[in-house]
Amino acid sequence: MITISSDVIRGYNDTIILYLLLDKPSYGYEISRMIRQLSDGKYVIKETTLYSAFTRMEKNGYIISFSRSAENGKRRTYYSITDAGREYYREKCEEWNLTKEVIEHFISLSGTRALPDSGAR
Amino acid sequence: MITISSDVIRGYNDTIILYLLLDKPSYGYEISRMIRQLSDGKYVIKETTLYSAFTRMEKNGYIISFSRSAENGKRRTYYSITDAGREYYREKCEEWNLTKEVIEHFISLSGTRALPDSGAR
């Protein structure tokens, strides 16, 4: 079974997290679950990756944290996206479209299809 | 101007290089130029990245190197893809399709579009 390797998604974890903060603040565990759900279980972010992304993005000003008690009284660290975060997200979306375009020049659909003559030689 | 960040393409440099070796052996400088051409200048691989990819992939058995003199007498290190390399390439192509699918769940086309109600709250 093919799974997503971390090196591939690397550089998009931040984007994914920001997407999930676009409409409302959220916290680690919820974001983790949402990623799993929205990807149909195809991508499960590692906890350490997630929390280190939070730290990094707060340092960069893309999100801000605040502590709030949940209904049951447990403390949680919530994060909400900043304007800079929205801007960064927007840029990453554009970058993604470009990247996709570029990589698809080097992906053959079947994976083994004979190449059209490259013109070399 | 939007450019491709290395973290995005990370994990696909090997795939890109293997693609360019599918039909014939090649060498560093040529591959570098082909990447630039095929991506319309949108992606220019760094030399160190390229040559370290060669070393890594040869160690992994995806490519084999041989030295040959060019017409002008200059020595070049050529690389050709192995069966294991073709197999690896094929897997990466499948993985790419999956990754693309997953990431696009988290990319909104406009980058700022209002989200459909997430159902939360």
Added chain:
DNA sequence: CAGATATACTACGACAGACGTTGTAACGAC
């Protein structure tokens, strides 16, 4: 009530891939 499971993190260190910098060497152009 004990123990398992889910929630909600934090800390620490390792690792791999990308990259900056530098150096080398051969060739043709001017």
Added chain:
DNA sequence: GTCGTTACAACGTCTGTCGTAGTATATCTG
């Protein structure tokens, strides 16, 4: 003769991911 292009190799740094472990509370199970 030196400048630009070709064609690499070596070395060290940085960043993001991840393995491992630990802490603490809440809820569920028997």
